[in-house]
Amino acid sequence: MKIAFLLVGVLAVLGSAESAALPAFSEHVSYRTTLSVTNPYDRAIKVESIDSTCTCTELSLPERLLLPRETVAMAMEADNRNRSGRQEYGITLFLSDPALEPIELKAQWVVIPDIQVDLIAPGADSQQRPAEVGFRDVYRYVAKARPDELHRLRKRIRLSCPDGAAPPGGLQVSGTEYTGRLWRFTATVQADASILVVAEARDPEMADPPLGLLEEQAVILTNHPHKPRIELVFTAYINKDAGQTIIDPGALRPGPDGGLPEQGVVGSDK
Structure with a gap:
């Protein structure tokens, strides 16, 4: 019954049978998965840092030193609260050797909203x-x-x-x-x-x-x-x-006198 509900939910939210192939999670349930990280080079590499397109994700890569062509698992958890529909986040693994291209990963899933x-x-x-x-x-x-x-x-x-x-x-x-x-x-x-x-x-x-x-x-x-x-x-x-005045809500906080910050405000509102 739960699987059937999630399938109906995916179709209701996205209206696409193709998107129903993606893993689906309710809004009140965090998305947890394991991503495969493969060293594409013929030499050992070290992952220096990891960057995600969303701060709502937690990433854990215990093994930072990868042998040539080695594949290791990276755990990922994302907070689904206040989200709905298809989610797609890019993950970049920067290497200690700047001459090597970073490793790019992608995570995709569907959030079935509570409200x-x-x-x-x-x-x-x-x-x-x-x-x-x-x-x-x-x-x-x-x-x-x-x-x-x-x-x-x-x-x-x-x-x-x-x-x-x-x-x-x-x-x-x-x-x-x-x-x-x-x-x-x-x-x-x-x-x-x-x-x-x-x-x-x-x-x-x-x-x-x-x-x-x-x-x-x-x-x-x-x-x-x-x-x-x-x-x-x-x-x-x-x-x-x-x-x-044009307001960018993500770039301002009230000034000491309740006015706008001295650096000004840019952006748009809906």
Whole structure:
């Protein structure tokens, strides 16, 4: 039954029978595998360092000295939390001799999400999972507004489970943990059994909104046994120059006075 569920889950998430050939793991289960590392050279080599395209992976290679054409096993573990669909990570083994090309490896698998957390773009259908990968599995939201235009603060977040994976009685939201005063959150069950969470200004006419760069956490509480808490981060910039400011949430933290860092902010928000 578990194998059948995972197969159905892969097809539901990816819509491709070809991808069903990849190993599949539920979101709450870490991906563990063993990769074969082969010395392609006719001389002994030493692995100096290992680099992965994702910091969520843990790699262990006990044998760093490989004889010519020798093959050894490298253990890999990846955290699947807050991910869904096909995963593909590159791994590079750098050698002590810089004259030799590094050894490149690739790991591929499928994550069957417990709950899919997606950003719904303005004007997009909230009852459909976004086709664009960049709008899927979004746990950080960026917004900006002038103090007199707080009505511009609005994010639509769709929560859904793959077919057959919802809790008994369907996915439900029991509340939101949030201690700030800028946002309010409204959860509505949609016709397709997904849940639309709308984050918007608590009071669009607020006379004294918090100014500067804010980074706050909101936790959505659900009835899913494997994902009862969905932790979201909201980065908001409230200031008179918000319209001319571009925010990169991965490159900034609030300054000492709550303003933007002196080096400036670059990037884009959804």
